[in-house]
Amino acid sequence: MTDLYKKSSSSRVTLSQLMLPSHSNFSGKIHGGYLLSLMDQIAFASGSKFSGKYCVTASVDRVDFLNPIEVGELVTLKASVIFVGNSSMVVGIRVEAQNIQTGKVKHCNSSYFTMIAKDSDGNNARVPRLILTSKEEVLRFVKTTQRLKLRHSYAELCADFDGDMQQAVAQITNDYQVQVQLS
Ligand SMILES: CC(=O)SCCNC(=O)CCNC(=O)[C@H](O)C(C)(C)COP(=O)(O)OP(=O)(O)OC[C@H]1O[C@@H](n2cnc3c(N)ncnc32)[C@H](O)[C@@H]1OP(=O)(O)O
Numbered sequence: 001m002t003d004l005y006k007k008s009s010s011s012r013v014t015l016s017q018l019m020l021p022s023h024s025n026f027s028g029k030i031h032g033g034y035l036l037s038l039m040d041q042i043a044f045a046s047g048s049k050f051s052g053k054y055c056v057t058a059s060v061d062r063v064d065f066l067n068p069i070e071v072g073e074l075v076t077l078k079a080s081v082i083f084v085g086n087s088s089m090v091v092g093i094r095v096e097a098q099n100i101q102t103g104k105v106k107h108c109n110s111s112y113f114t115m116i117a118k119d120s121d122g123n124n125a126r127v128p129r130l131i132l133t134s135k136e137e138v139l140r141f142v143k144t145t146q147r148l149k150l151r152h153s154y155a156e157l158c159a160d161f162d163g164d165m166q167q168a169v170a171q172i173t174n175d176y177q178v179q180v181q182l183s
Pocket residue numbers: 040044055056057058059084085086087088089114116124
């Protein structure tokens with residue numbers, strides 16, 4: 001157990017990488033999976049820097065690919081811890097891509113990775129608590145608490161279906177382009 005408090009700034013990490021042809025998919029754009037891998041790396045770096053411990057990724061809260069990234073663009077990822085629980089830390093990540101010739105920067109992704117700190121025996125470890133030093137940091141913290149509440153409601157929604165099957169079939173065949181052929 002630690003009573004240490006730390007500022008979010010101590011977890012800040014920036015990673016820039018030039019996108020190569022080997023990072024592209026069949027349509028010549030940068031592969032989403034490659035970006036996810038970079039995001040996981042920076043989330044790990046930020047969470048480990050903040051906690052001083054090895055971390056594992058517990059979950060990823062939405063990944064929307066807002067703009068395609070081209071080969072030759074400079075991708076920059078910025079990450080910092082925006083919320084802490086007991087052993088968990090939410091790392092906020094922003095991904096931007098810059099066209100080197102024009103200098104134009106586009107926002108490609110914002111996502112939230114939950115990282116869990118581990119001690120040397122592999123048990124979940126208590127992380128430092130957070131000192132919020134700006135209105136933006138307070139806002140990010142509050143929004144994270146709202147997302148966590150939504151996640152709990154979503155988990156309840158996804159619990160085993162115990163509704164009326166006939167009613168469910170009537171609803172989905174009315175609302176969506178689907179056929180139901182039960183055997
Ligand atoms: C570096 C890497 O990328 S590793 C590769 C990918 N990641 C992994 O392999 C992790 C595999 N998963 C695990 O090891 C476990 O399920 C863990 C570590 C995520 C959770 O461990 P458990 O001991 O089962 O979880 P437990 O229920 O005790 O909760 C521990 C903390 O994790 C949080 N947590 C557990 N599951 C999730 C989840 N799916 N999403 C977000 N947070 C979670 C809990 O809220 C809790 O937070 P708190 O300590 O701040 O209160």
